[in-house]
Amino acid sequence: MIVRTIAGLALVFLLLQLVRPKLTNPPATADFEAPADVKEILRKACYACHSNETRLSWFDEIVPAYQLVASDVKRGRMVLNFSELGAQPKARRNAVLFEAVSQIQMGAMPLSRYTRLHPEAVVTPGELAALRDYILPVPPARPTAQLDIEAADAQYRQWIAGASTSHPVQAAPNGIAFLPGYKNWRAISSTDRTDTNTLKMILANDVAIRAIAEHKINPWPNGTVFAKVSWMRQPDENGGIRTGKFEQVAFMIKNSEKYASTAGWGWAQWMGAELKPFGIDANFARECVACHLPLRKNDYVFTAPIAAARGPA
Ligand code: HEC
Ligand code: HEC
Structure with a gap:
C-alpha cells in the first residue's frame, strides 16, 4: 500500500513536470550599457528576472520551483527589463536605475525567496556603494561664486x-x-x-x-x-x-x-x-x-x- 502511494506520488510529481509555463529568452535587443563592474553586479543579482538572459539552475527547473521562478521572471521583465533599457531615453534610464538602487537599499530586491536558493545574487554593501557611485556620483564641492x-x-x-x-x-x-x-x-x-x-x-x-x-x-x-x-x-x-x-x-x-x-x-x-x-x-x-x-x-x-x-x- 505504502509502496503504491509512493509510486503514485512519484508519478504525479513526474507528470507535474510536464505542466510548465513556457519561459523563453527573447533576443536582448537593447541591452543596458554601463561600466563592466556595474554591469557585473546587476547581471549576477538582477538579470535572472529582469533581462532576456535568464539562466536557470537545475533546481529551478523542477516543478513547482519552476512555476514560481517562471512567474517571477515574467512579472520581473514586465516592470524592468535591462535587455530593453538601452533603447530608453536617458532621463527614463536614470529614473529606472535610481529606483533599482532604492529597491536594493530597502532590501526589497533581489527577492529574498530567490537569494535563499541563490546566495551569490545578494548585493553586498560594497557592491551597493559601487552602484550608488555610478548612479549618483559625488562631484567635488566647490564654493559657489x-x-x-x-x-x-x-x-x-x-x-x-x-x-x-x-x-x-x-x-x-x-x-x-x-x-x-x-x-x-x-x-x-x-x-x-x-x-x-x-x-x-x-x-x-x-x-x-x-x-x-x-x-x-x-x-x-x-x-x-x-x-x-x-x-x-x-x-x-x-x-x-x-x-x-x-x-x-x-x-x-x-x-x-x-x-x-x-x-x-x-x-x-x-x-x-x-x-x-x-x-x-x-x-x-x-x-x-x-x-x-x-x-x-x-x-x-x-x-x-x-x-x-x-x-x-
Ligand atoms: C527572482 C526574481 C527577481 C530578482 C532576482 C530580482 N527581481 Fe526585481 N522584481 C521581481 C518581480 C517579480 C517584481 C515585480 C514585483 C511585484 O509585482 O510585486 C520586481 C520588481 C522590481 C522593481 C520594480 C518595483 C515596483 O514595485 O514596481 C525594481 C526596480 C526591481 N525589481 C529591481 C531589481 C533589482 C535592482 C534587482 C537586482 C539587485 C532585482 N530586482 C532582482 C523579481 C526579481
Ligand atoms: C526622469 C524621471 C521623472 C520625471 C520625468 C518626473 N518625475 Fe517626478 N519624481 C521623480 C523622482 C525620482 C522623484 C523622487 C524625488 C527625487 O528624488 O527627485 C519624483 C518626485 C516627484 C514628486 C514628489 C512626490 C513623489 O512622487 O515622491 C512630485 C510632486 C513630482 N515628482 C512631480 C512631477 C511632475 C509634475 C512631473 C512632470 C512635469 C514629474 N514629476 C516628472 C522622477 C521624475
Missing part, C-alpha cells in the same frame, strides 16, 4: 514674498492653476541629488499629512497634494550644502476620477524664479506619468514619508 549666491538670495526673498505680488502665475498647459500655498505645507522628505546638482524638498498638504498619520497612503486619498521644490545645491566654504538658486516646483494632485487619464494624479510644474509653466501642451503630463510608472504599486509616489512627518503616534 558670490554672484550666484546673491542671485539665489534675491530669488529666495521673492519666493518668500509670494509670486502673486509681482505678477499672476500662468496656469499649466493642462489647466492646473498654481498653488502658492505649498510654502506652508509640511516637509516629508528631502533629497540631495549630486547627479543633477540639486537639493529637493518634498512638501505635503494637510490631506496627505492626515493620510500618513492614519496609514492610508496606498492609494493616497483624493485631495492629497505633493509639491517637489528644487534648488541648485550651493556648497559653502565649510563644505556644507545650502539651497541655492530656485529651480522649479512640481505638483501631484490626487483625484482618481478627474485625473483618471493621468494615473489619478494632476501633474503640473513651474520653472525658475519667473514661475513659467512647464510643457508645450497638456501632453507634457505623459512624461511625468511615464517616469513615475515604476512606482505604480506605491500609487506613483516615489517618496516614502520620513518618520517625523507621521507626527506623534
Whole structure:
C-alpha cells in the first residue's frame, strides 16, 4: 500500500513536470550599457528576472520551483527589463536605475525567496556603494561664486514674498492653476541629488499629512497634494550644502476620477524664479506619468514619508 502511494506520488510529481509555463529568452535587443563592474553586479543579482538572459539552475527547473521562478521572471521583465533599457531615453534610464538602487537599499530586491536558493545574487554593501557611485556620483564641492549666491538670495526673498505680488502665475498647459500655498505645507522628505546638482524638498498638504498619520497612503486619498521644490545645491566654504538658486516646483494632485487619464494624479510644474509653466501642451503630463510608472504599486509616489512627518503616534 505504502509502496503504491509512493509510486503514485512519484508519478504525479513526474507528470507535474510536464505542466510548465513556457519561459523563453527573447533576443536582448537593447541591452543596458554601463561600466563592466556595474554591469557585473546587476547581471549576477538582477538579470535572472529582469533581462532576456535568464539562466536557470537545475533546481529551478523542477516543478513547482519552476512555476514560481517562471512567474517571477515574467512579472520581473514586465516592470524592468535591462535587455530593453538601452533603447530608453536617458532621463527614463536614470529614473529606472535610481529606483533599482532604492529597491536594493530597502532590501526589497533581489527577492529574498530567490537569494535563499541563490546566495551569490545578494548585493553586498560594497557592491551597493559601487552602484550608488555610478548612479549618483559625488562631484567635488566647490564654493559657489558670490554672484550666484546673491542671485539665489534675491530669488529666495521673492519666493518668500509670494509670486502673486509681482505678477499672476500662468496656469499649466493642462489647466492646473498654481498653488502658492505649498510654502506652508509640511516637509516629508528631502533629497540631495549630486547627479543633477540639486537639493529637493518634498512638501505635503494637510490631506496627505492626515493620510500618513492614519496609514492610508496606498492609494493616497483624493485631495492629497505633493509639491517637489528644487534648488541648485550651493556648497559653502565649510563644505556644507545650502539651497541655492530656485529651480522649479512640481505638483501631484490626487483625484482618481478627474485625473483618471493621468494615473489619478494632476501633474503640473513651474520653472525658475519667473514661475513659467512647464510643457508645450497638456501632453507634457505623459512624461511625468511615464517616469513615475515604476512606482505604480506605491500609487506613483516615489517618496516614502520620513518618520517625523507621521507626527506623534
Ligand atoms: C527572482 C526574481 C527577481 C530578482 C532576482 C530580482 N527581481 Fe526585481 N522584481 C521581481 C518581480 C517579480 C517584481 C515585480 C514585483 C511585484 O509585482 O510585486 C520586481 C520588481 C522590481 C522593481 C520594480 C518595483 C515596483 O514595485 O514596481 C525594481 C526596480 C526591481 N525589481 C529591481 C531589481 C533589482 C535592482 C534587482 C537586482 C539587485 C532585482 N530586482 C532582482 C523579481 C526579481
Ligand atoms: C526622469 C524621471 C521623472 C520625471 C520625468 C518626473 N518625475 Fe517626478 N519624481 C521623480 C523622482 C525620482 C522623484 C523622487 C524625488 C527625487 O528624488 O527627485 C519624483 C518626485 C516627484 C514628486 C514628489 C512626490 C513623489 O512622487 O515622491 C512630485 C510632486 C513630482 N515628482 C512631480 C512631477 C511632475 C509634475 C512631473 C512632470 C512635469 C514629474 N514629476 C516628472 C522622477 C521624475
